[in-house]
Amino acid sequence: MIVFDLRCGRGHVFEAWFGSGSDHDAQAARGLIACPICDDTHVVKAAMAPAVPGKSNRAPPPAAAEVKAALATLAKLQAHVESTSEYVGGNFAAEARAIDAGDAVTRPIYGEATRAEAAGLAADGIAAYPLPFRPRAKADA
Numbered sequence: 732m733i734v735f736d737l738r739c740g741r742g743h744v745f746e747a748w749f750g751s752g753s754d755h756d757a758q759a760a761r762g763l764i765a766c767p768i769c770d771d772t773h774v775v776k777a778a779m780a781p782a783v784p785g786k787s788n789r790a791p792p793p794a795a796a797e798v799k800a801a802l803a804t805l806a807k808l809q810a811h812v813e814s815t816s817e818y819v820g821g822n823f824a825a826e827a828r829a830i831d832a833g834d835a836v837t838r839p840i841y842g843e844a845t846r847a848e849a850a851g852l853a854a855d856g857i858a859a860y861p862l863p864f865r866p867r868a869k870a871d872a
Contacts (some may be wrong), residue, residue, distance in 0.1 A: 739766035740773035809864045816841045818866060823859070824848035831857045841866060 735755060738744045743766050749755040755776075758764050764774045793801075816839040819826045823842030829835035841862060844852070852859045 736777040736779040737764065737766075737774050738777040739769060739771040741766070741769050741771055743768040743771075744777050805864060809862075809867070812841055812862065813867060815839060818842055824852060827852055827857055827859055828855075831855075 732748050733751060733755075734746055734748050736744055737747050745767055747755075747764065749758070755764075759774065762772045765772045766774060819840045819842040821843050823840065823844045826835060826840055826842070827844075830837055830840070843866075844859070849859060849861070
């Protein structure tokens with residue numbers, strides 16, 4: 732069985748079930764399909780979204796309690812980083828290079844860097860890691 736959304740000449744849209752696509756075509760050619768609202772037999776297939784089944788190999792979404800626990804852990808991590816490090820904003824790459832070269836006081840820092848700046852730090856062997864959150868100093872600005 733297959734279901735089609737159909738539309739009559741007066742714009743009424745309705746559903747109809749058929750044994751197959753060719754069954755629909757045969758009935759439509761003989762004028763056997765009529766609008767249940769106005770009885771119009773000038774009926775065509777209406778646009779419809781395809782029914783796409785989900786993948787059977789996907790894991791179910793995490794439970795609300797798991798999501799809440801993960802967000803709490805992330806909030807604790809953010810609080811720790813922000814209370815024990817200095818926020819240097821968009822100067823992160825330059826400040827990390829200065830610390831690495833010994834031209835700035837060695838201290839934990841965090842801030843923003845472009846992808847190119849982060850790649851440059853990594854290529855030069857300067858340890859820097861992306862944070863899984865947006866710094867509050869940036870988020871509040």
